[in-house]
Amino acid sequence: MATKKKKPSSYIGIVYREHSEKAIQAAIEVTNWLRERKYSVYTLPEQKPIPNTSILKTPQAWKKLSLVVVLGGDGTYLRAASHIHGRKVPVIGFNMGSLGFLTNFSSDQVFPILEKTLHGEMELHPRTLLEAHIYKGQKKVKSFLALNDIVIERGSFSHLINTSIYSEKFFVSQVKADGLIIATPTGSTAYNLAAGGPLIYPDSKAIVLTPIAPHSLNSRPIIFPEERTMSFKLEGIGQRAHFIVDGQHKIEISNENEVMIEKSHQFHWVVRSPSHNFFHLLREKLKFGDRS
Numbered sequence: 001m002a003t004k005k006k007k008p009s010s011y012i013g014i015v016y017r018e019h020s021e022k023a024i025q026a027a028i029e030v031t032n033w034l035r036e037r038k039y040s041v042y043t044l045p046e047q048k049p050i051p052n053t054s055i056l057k058t059p060q061a062w063k064k065l066s067l068v069v070v071l072g073g074d075g076t077y078l079r080a081a082s083h084i085h086g087r088k089v090p091v092i093g094f095n096m097g098s099l100g101f102l103t104n105f106s107s108d109q110v111f112p113i114l115e116k117t118l119h120g121e122m123e124l125h126p127r128t129l130l131e132a133h134i135y136k137g138q139k140k141v142k143s144f145l146a147l148n149d150i151v152i153e154r155g156s157f158s159h160l161i162n163t164s165i166y167s168e169k170f171f172v173s174q175v176k177a178d179g180l181i182i183a184t185p186t187g188s189t190a191y192n193l194a195a196g197g198p199l200i201y202p203d204s205k206a207i208v209l210t211p212i213a214p215h216s217l218n219s220r221p222i223i224f225p226e227e228r229t230m231s232f233k234l235e236g237i238g239q240r241a242h243f244i245v246d247g248q249h250k251i252e253i254s255n256e257n258e259v260m261i262e263k264s265h266q267f268h269w270v271v272r273s274p275s276h277n278f279f280h281l282l283r284e285k286l287k288f289g290d291r292s
Helices: 021-036 059-064 074-084 107-118 278-286
Strands: 011-016 040-043 067-072 091-095 123-136 139-146 149-153 161-167 170-177 179-183 206-212 222-225 230-234 240-245 249-254 257-272
Touching (some): 067 107, 074 091, 139 257
Parallel strands (some): 011 040, 011 067
Antiparallel strands (some): 123 257
C-alpha cells in the first residue's frame, strides 16, 4: 500500500551513473541545490567524489539517510538498492541511461520532482525483495537480497545446466537449460521479460520462475505465490553455474550447493507520483500494445 512521503530529514544520498558526464554534472547540480536548502549530501565510497559531499562509509551513516536520489539508468538504481540492503530508505530515480524502468522520472524533471518530494507531496510504495541463501551441506555460506531477480546460469561454462526445483518440500521439475531466472514483480520487466516470461503488476504477491533457453519445449515460466520458499540444486557431478543477484553480485556455485529463495520480510521503498500509472509506463518504455 502506498503512503504519503514525509518531508525528509537533513541527510540525503546521491548515487549516479559513473561513466556518464551528464549524470556526474547532474549530481554536482543536485548537491548544490540541496545544500542551498540546508541538506547534508552523501555519496557512495566507490564513486568519484562530488564536491561538498560526505562518503557513506559506515552502517551508521546509512541510518541517517531519509532519501536516496539515483541519477542514471536501471543498473545505477540496482547498485543503490544493493547498498541500501533492505533499510527503509526511500529511493527516487531519474533516468539518465537508456530504458529507465526503475528510474522512471525523466532527467528534465529532477528539480520539480525533488521539490515535491522534499515537501511531502509524493508517495512511498513498497516493492517486494527476495532473500536468497546458499548452503553447502547444512552450513549457510552466503545470503543476498534482490529487488529485480536472481539468476542461476551456465555463463561461460560450455554445458547446459540441469537444475532440480522444489517449492517448499514438493518437487516441481528438473530443467535443463542455459539457466533460470527467479524474478519479483519489479523484475518481471527486466531479464525475465527478455527470456519470454510474463509481465507482472508490481503490487502482485507473486514470484515468477522463467527458464533461459530450455532444452525442452515443455519447460515454461511458472508463477508462484510469494510466500512459498523455493529451492534449487544443480544435478550431476562437477556441475557448476553462476549465481547472479540483480546483475550486481556474481559468485560460482556447484552441485554441492543448495540455493533457497524466499520473500524477504523487508521491502524496497520507491518514491513515486500519486498519479503513477504502471500501464502508461509499459506503453512509454516498452511500446506495450503498439501495433505500428
